[in-house]
Amino acid sequence: MIGPRSIVTEDGWRDAIARLASGRATLLGLWGDKPDVTMALLDEGTGKVDVFGYTCINGQYPSVGAQHPPAIRLERTIRDLQGLDAIGCSDRRPWLTHDDEPYAFLPTEGDALHQIAVGPVHAGIIEPGHFRFTANGEFVVRLEQRLGYVHKGIEGLMTGATLDTAARLAARVSGDSTVAYSYAFALAAETASQIAPPPRAVYLRALMAEFERLANHLGDIGAVCNDAAFALMHAQTGILRERVLRASQDCFGHRLMMDIIVPGGVARDIAPDGVKQIGDLLAEIRRIFPHLVSVYDNTASLQDRTVGTGIVKPEFARQFGAGGFVGRASGRAFDARRALAYAPYDRLTFDVPVLSAGDVNARIWIRIREVEQSLALIDQIVGALPDGATKIELPPHGACEGLALAEAFRGDALVWLRLDDQGRVARCHLRDASWFQWPLLETAIDGNIVADFPLCNKSFNCSYAGHDA
């Protein structure tokens, strides 16, 4: 979607920082590509994306985070992984590497405060991360996260890899968003080599992306209610979710549809009876889901837990460029499918639901509305599915680069890819939506009781794997 970066001088770099700090642009990503640092900015008004590179001097560059806090964790990561140093960044602690035990949590001062340390291993079957709560009685006065436990060095493994291997790695950044990551990776590779996949592949990709969104939203709606001790919803949405996964298996041969979207198209066509299966699935969801929505809407004891809990202020959602249901529940209307209008979404009709309350309840409602939108999108996609080839070969192109975003269920996944003249990966950066959502969880829990943390956390459902990569 977005072609090569422009290299800027120090003035140009500082200009970009000023745009971010004053709210004229949103930070989409910041990463190292030695000896350069690179940032992607979004103009929310026009949807225009700029990619700027700055060549470091002695491994140093002017800090973005010093004036625009959403960049701080990214700068710590760049220092960890590429050794490039942000001059002026106040937080000099490592982020993804953990060689500095014990980690220096920020100090807290005040009367009657106590700390609760949770993780990295949690009580449930969830990903590992550490939460350090400072509480006054039952109330959380500060949460500090420590992440990086599932850091696997994916970007390092990609460097020098073939496009095929890199695509398989991209599919394994965050298993719940495997379709979205493969989608973004393929779009970045195709942008870099300036080709377009066949029309049938374009539609099948969106079909899989909406399947993935459905499965995750259904799972999440139940899981959030379950964390408010309302197990009925979890059991019911679990059935619908399983039906989506089984339909995915039947249509595409894999329950999570891993490795089906590849650069150049899709690796396989939909099964011959796929369209009929999808019809049955949609009918079943449309029959059951409205009942579940009314149960949610009419259960006062459940609403008592979700309404007014874990509020993300709209100004933070905007400043951090929070995507997905976290952003859209707090007034930020961004959805990559709409803002960047990549095919076939430019030809499909759908609403982007937005609310402003910013609480757990609003994040559930955004998901409910998006389930409905996905059902309508799947109808349109199936109705318009073109015939023809499903894949073309990427021709050799010489050294090139490209950036793409794809809307995963939890928000935009960004992939920036630079290929060498052999068509191998020279550098790839993958940025999960969670990078700009995790910090907001720290703000959302302020003033809530400790016991509401699991509920808030589940309503965000940030990715550890996607963040740590």
Add this chain to the structure above:
Amino acid sequence: MRKTMLESVLRGTLTEPPPQPDQTGLDELAASVNRAARGRLGHSLSIRHVDAGSCNGCELEIHALANAFYDLERFGLRFVASPRHADVLTVTGPVTANMRDALLRTYDAMPDPKWVVAIGACGADGGIFAGSPAVVGGVKDVLPVDLTIRGCPPSPRQLLAGLLALLETAA
């Protein structure tokens, strides 16, 4: 809500018959289980799960084991919140350098006798992530593994077959 609950009762049961215990798993386990332990455990196992670096794909399928189609708990297999009362440790992912200590400490916190199940292509040998400096390797590079359930991710039926093999041998 009453209407929804009633309807789901009337709709009949979705739960499916179990798969056959995985035969290769049974062979692998026969060697590792102390038969004297069997009687003491009864026909149930408490499982503690640790994600040691997974992409979370394996966790999604482990979660699915609890849904109405698979209903794991009917076999006496239960995921528990603490290693202190667990018999089995299931581990997903390549073991990352950053999770190695936490994994070892979880294992050490479990009482004997105990079994370790490595899940997924990554749990088996690090999978696609093997060789990264941020990754230590598969689960077997850190803990003694009694059973490996492969797949990327293994489907709920594969997971169930593996865990049933464990139950037949261990419990």
